[in-house]
Each structure stands twice: as structure tokens, then as C-alpha cells.
Amino acid sequence: MNFEDFLRFHNINLNYVNIPSAVRGFAYYNGCNYLVAINSKYSREQNIKTTAHELIHIFKNHFFCQKGDEEECEEEVEQIIRELKNKF
Numbered sequence: 001m002n003f004e005d006f007l008r009f010h011n012i013n014l015n016y017v018n019i020p021s022a023v024r025g026f027a028y029y030n031g032c033n034y035l036v037a038i039n040s041k042y043s044r045e046q047n048i049k050t051t052a053h054e055l056i057h058i059f060k061n062h063f064f065c066q067k068g069d070e071e072e073c074e075e076e077v078e079q080i081i082r083e084l085k086n087k088f
């Protein structure tokens with residue numbers, strides 16, 4: 001399964017979009033499909049990191065977090081990325 005098939009299998013639409021540079025990217029769930037929007041203003045390297053970040057939100061089901069838990073969700077993503085980096 002290549003990356004495109006992986007995204008399709010999980011109903012994830014990955015898009016490079018022209019959005020204000022304050023936002024590196026975001027993920028959105030409409031109840032059926034996921035949209036991952038990655039800011040085209042950033043470097044390839046940053047966009048790979050942002051995509052990994054947003055995919056973790058999806059696989060941790062952070063769309064079902066209670067309001068007010070956003071910071072906790074962000075910390076969980078950062079913790080997973082720190083642990084991933086420590087593997088290498």
C-alpha cells in the first residue's frame with residue numbers, strides 16, 4: 001500500500017493550500033472524511049512534519065476531544081513526536 005492508497009483507505013484528503021502563514025496546517029473531520037490542509041508557504045521539510053502532526057491527531061481521534069481539551073491534545077501529539085524522534 002503506497003501513501004496515496006493509505007490516505008484513501010483512511011478517508012483522508014491531503015491538500016496543499018495557500019493559507020495565511022500563521023497556520024502551518026490543520027485537520028478537519030466532517031463526520032465521514034478527513035481533510036488535512038498543509039500550508040504551501042512552508043518548506044517541504046516543515047510540511048512533512050506538519051502532515052505527521054495532523055495524521056497523529058486523526059489516529060488519536062482528537063476530533064472527539066471535549067471543548068477545552070485542545071491543549072491536552074496538542075501535548076499528546078508533541079509527546080508522540082518526541083518519542084518518535086528518540087527512536088533514531
Ligand SMILES: [Zn+2]
Pocket residue numbers: 053057074077
Ligand atoms: Zn495540532
